[in-house]
Amino acid sequence: MTADGPSPARNWASAAIALLGLLIVGVLLQLGVGLWIDENWFSHLGYAQVWWINRAAPWGLGLVVFLGMALWLGLNLRLAWPPYIKRLWRRLLVVLVSGSVAAIAMAHWFTFLVVLFQQPVGLADPILQHDISFYLFSLPLLLQLQRWGFWVGVLTAGLVALCYGFRLRRQPVAAQPLLPQQVQRHLLGLGGVLMLFQGLGHWLARYTLMYSNRGSFAGANYTDVHAQMPADFLLAGLAWVGALALLYLAVFSPALVALKAAQAKAEWRWLPWQVTGLLLIFGGYGLAALGAGVFYPDLVQRVAVLPNELERDRPYIEHNIAFTRKGYNLSEVDVQSFQVKDNLTAESLTNNTATLKNIRLWDNEPLLAAYRQLQEIRPYYQFPSVDVDRYTIDGDLRQVMHSARELDYSLIPERARTWVNDHFFYTHGYGLALSPVNVVTRVGLPDFFIQDIPPRATSPAAAAAFPIDNPAIYFGELTDIDVFVNTNAQELDYPKEEANIYTTYQGSGGLPMGAFWQRLLYAWHFGDWQILLSQEFNPDSRFLFRRQITERVQTLAPFLRYDQDPYLVIADGGLYWMIDAYTTSRYYPYSEPTPSGDLNYIRNAVKVVVDAYNGSVDFYLATPKDPIIETYQRIYPSLFKPLEAMSAELRSHIRYPNDLFEVQTQQYATYHMSDAQVFYNKEDLWQIPEQIRQVDGDLGDGEGGEGNVNNWLFDSSLPGPLPTSQAMPPHYLILELSAIDATANPSRSAEFVLLSAFTPVNKQNLIAWMAARCDGDEYGKLLVYQFSRESLVFGPQQVEARISQNPIISEQISLWNQQGSRVNRGSLLIIPVEQALLYVQPLYLEAEDSKLPELTRVIIAYRDQVVMEPTLDQALQALFAPATEGTAAESALPLSDASAL
Template identity: 25%
Template sequence: MRTALVAVLLAGLFATATAVWADRLWYDSVGYGGVWSTVLSTRALLFLAFGLATSLLVGVNCWLAYRLRAPLSAMSEEQRSLERYRWAVDRHRGRVLALAALVPGLVAGAAASDDWRTWLAYDHGTRFGTVDPQFHRDLSFYVFTLPWYRCLLGFGLTVLVATLAITALVHYLYGSIQAQARGRRFSGAAQAHLGVLLGLFTALKAVAYWLDRYALELKDGSLGPVRGWTGLDFTDATAGLPGRAILCCAALICAVLFLLTPLRRSWTVPMIGLGLMALSSVLVGTVYPALVQQFQVRADQKAKEQPYLQRNITATRDAFGIAAAGVTAYPAAGASGTGNGGGTTGGDGTTGGAGSAAAPHSDAAKASGSARVPSAASATAALGGLRLPAPAAAAPAPADAPGARVLAVAPWLSVDGDPYPVTVGGRKEWVVDGYTTSDDYPYAARATLGSGGSGVRVNYVRDAVKATVDAKTGAVTLYQWDRTDPVLSTWMKAFPGTVRPYAEIGADLKSELRYPEDLFTTQQRMLADYHVTDAASFYDGGDAWQVPADPAGGGGAQPPAYLSLPEPGRPTDSTALTGAFVTGSGKKELAALISADPHGTLRVLDLAPGTSTPGPAAAQAAFGADPLVGTQLALLRGSSGSSLSYGGLVALPVGGGVLYTEAVYLGRPTGARPVPEKVLAMFGSRTAIASDLPTALSEVLVGAGSGSSGLDASLSAARQAYQDGVADLGRGDTAAYRADRERLAAALGAALGAVPAN
């Protein structure tokens, strides 16, 4: 038996050592050996420290319980039944003591080693430079320090409970506790010993009550009609904080009374104190807050909660990076444009098409929030244009492979679920957006990161790292993207040299970067409520927006669309991400447009209240109701024998109205820049379908522009640039193709700027 046990133990150790060595070789091969060594050494340190502390605490108390055993004189029936167990234990007393100390130590050490992230964050925590509004502590206390304190506290309470149980068992085994005795059931030594342990336990409970005061700023809850509430409310501030202070004092008193047990030789007084503490927890922890809520808050909740709701608004906007979103009013005229309804079609005989429409950007840092329609100049520079088709940048990778490799070398990150291919310096690479997150940002509402697939609940997130994964070798490179994020700074200190500084991002890579989709959808959901910055209006909820349902069907919210955005002075186009908000009865009226450029700038175009601008669902319905559009799509489907799929429906502010465009593909679009077969467009009551965007825009905008020479000329130039781009791309002339893209973007921007306001 002993030989078999040793063999199993050696096999387990060999398997563990093999796995550890294989991990080391892999991390060394990808140049991240420091990550492996840091994680391993930290886990080993925590395992040894917490395991040894647990083993010592349990072992010393077991030994002390044996030394304090009561002399057995007259043997009761209970003690006679225990005698055989005492005899068996005494035969192997040393081994039993070692086993009793070793097993809890191994369990505690293994559990503690899983908290390596919490320890490293605490040990390398970086100050936020912002304090919370209640206790005026730097936010790093809540994000880095408090989680570690709570880990220590949970460990201490758990180990003390285990020690109490094991120690009581030893006392019982050796007669210091007699459950069936008619008189005194505890010996004086056992009572003193257990009293000290109970005193330490209640002392830790006092610490727990004190830390709970800070944890109230992180608690989930509800506040009238407000969704996603996090933090203190009026009842917490008025009753919760004082209540926890009272319970802390009560627990300290009980701890002192228990610790005095060796002198008083009685549990009567500390047990009375323990009962009073339990009663106090009910009165001050449940009854009193309920009374405050019923008789003070409910009568005028809006006024009472307004200061705390303002804290929630400020914290949430900061934590999700939406506080700096530029908001510009756009008094859209609703059904803009001219025409008598119905649709028109067009085509110029070319194949291929533009990828999608331009981004709904406004010139918000310059407008300073003033209400105005974007000018023609800002339309060219900020509204952007559509890109020409281009070859795929990299071959498809196995599902989740790039993200998995990034998480392997940076396990402190969360990654975006949509890596995208790029070509940099002739190398094909995947770009993975890495997020730093926290669930411990005071007062900030919590949300699921992304569209819900990841399931990660956060109340702080930053697009902190841009990671590249070589499509051929799998090599991973991490670049700092957010240069002000204290969470990233913390992990860069914990894992020095693993993240390259922002300055090392090459211009060719930087030009290919785009705004991450999971972050954008999260920010879009938060902005639906938190674009309102006034606490009273927020409470009423009348100004809330909604993310529109996917107009293409299938359930869920409308996905955002990536768009080409030209930047003056740079020869390549960058990619913006756009979405929309709806409001009104049936959630069908367009309320606002949102876009984010690759540099992390969020912009919101707020449509004037009272206007009735058709939302995405109405635009999709208009395409479906146009018989000419339906005929063209039916012919396309029939001639190819393939199903059709649609790109994102894009809304663009033009001429005081809203222009909708949508790309149509045969089958599922593939590649970095898929080529649509048709482009749909809608402006006001006019709809069109064409083989490319310039032609589609001609059909819906020229009528609106009443034959404007500037508009006609710009659209003509856009068509020519598009045709030239197709030809140059076919010849493989990439330099000419880039110039064609710039001409196309400039011409489209000029065309959109030439549409007269209605």
């Protein structure tokens, strides 16, 4: 301190400390306010317990890991720390490293939690006889702990060696002989710890062989079981022997190297028997790791297995087949034969009206384009995707397609994108458009059951089938901006002619923010001080955030995987979003992983329902016997509800998820083969049939629905994008199974099913089709109908080729394409009707300067005939009614024979 006051250096230090203190206070405030808002949000939705578990578990784990790491590292550094360096730096280093390790561990808190609450599966792996729960829950954690332990040991040994190096360099030579014994004892002990973790890694490697890809299938093969597994056992033993040797030397004979001071110079002297023993142990370990761990299994695979692979690997192939089927829930597929007789008559059509009147003629992309042209009404509304569902209308089960009319903030004019408009005025979408899958107007446009703003039913039957008390959509797929409701500002409800209809939110969603202190906290957390300055709030005002439904459910349950296609449901007088959620794992033994490699086990364990008006979220157990969801249920006892708690009207709209079905059909294409020899030879390998589609078709973005498949230009000789082959997506349809299968329930005349076809690999004829049932007690059951191998059943590409070869159809299409328009061919649908197959394909006509496609023709192929008519009914009449000259039946021309294909 100078005579005039504190020194400038001290002033700078005080200012720095004050700034640091303010920074720490600001960070703590931000964290505290964020935690308060999060807790209120979870509590408002009824999941306070979930929030407390999600916060307590990682911080509890982090605290335990921090204390353990601090104790371990502190003791080691205390022994090795150079005395001339302040202890404060040692403590800071311990805190920094321990905090970093704890932060890494906190990111894996859920892995620890599932191990503590894991449920046994009751099924053991066929090799090591451990319950499958060990692989699903314990093994991932053990592998992680082994890696962490080894690298923490390496880090500790490196820091200790560095400290001792500094001490040796600063010690006088005369004092150096006193140091080596302590140094060696310490480093030998750390080396022993490293070898313990190395041995643990070899021991755990035995279990990871359940996911080996050494053979032609997933899981341990003959070489893994008889060569690699014993080698890992041997290496684990050698590593542990080396660890014991190092620990023994650390305790009883730490002087591997001696230093002798002579004439102010240190001379190194090796003690031969200890060094020789260690060299033998670790040399043997290294040779065993190379020989037994690498070369010997490879030799066994090449010499003993490959020349006799089927004989050697037969039992392991059987394990792979059985466990892959279990992993993808394919063990109980009902397989039946389907003898194609093609004996339909006009009477047969009358007996199958439920199927025929629900044949889907609208693809997602053209229908979405039509919705956007006809029903968005205002530029700020958007239909994000089209979904498929079924409703009972006037006593009949009808398949419909619909889309929510959501508010897309990116479409609001730039000059109208003010803070008040974004957060007070444009708050929600409104209603939906809904139409049957197979009905069009006279000009080929969708014939709506629900249309316009406000939503209006087009008939008394539709009004009775679709009662909507409140069509406002405050929570949806596009709602990504936070809004304030129940304020003094006017809130747009929906536009009407030249005026607007305004509303005040009457729902229970959102958090209260009427008090000044609440707005202060929200303004602080979200960094938006206009929340504090606005005069639009009143005591009843509420704050709606996390309105995007996928973000909403992922925040509540991030441990589930969610379907990419939420769909809207009209039930109980309101609008609800239904989202399928999955439990997955990549640690199911012997199960073949998906092509992406990120999972080999999947269950549609949960159905999530989000209220589009209030934002409430409910998680319903759809597969309660799944061991993963049973474990999650033990962790979060208040999160999940039984499916019976869902209202009956909502339950009637549960559907088998498309994403899951695609994964299952991809696996079933190979794993329908149950015989090991047939599987090994791939004698009966199937594939999902392909269809030709345009790469950059522009009939909408194709999001949602039953696959992102674009239409293709009919005449590929015309200018435009080249067609490409894509796998046919599954499609939903209403099917009369009782007319196909005599064992089906005759009282259920029609069912909503998800169907996918199979063809043999490198062939185009149909070999089978799989259906997933969606209704009632039959929900989730998988049916496979296999076609006879003795006769040809045409596949989609063959039928499309036959359609293209029809001279009348191709001539008409060419004429349309030359008159300022273009024709797009829709998806080809395969419709089973009794013991026959109908192939149905719509044609869409689109003007070159318009994005409004019209369904202009329907093509049906049956047996050796193809017809193209303006409507489905006319096409069926042309096929099955007596043909007279000049009628639509003229289109029913014989196709070329099979040799033309």
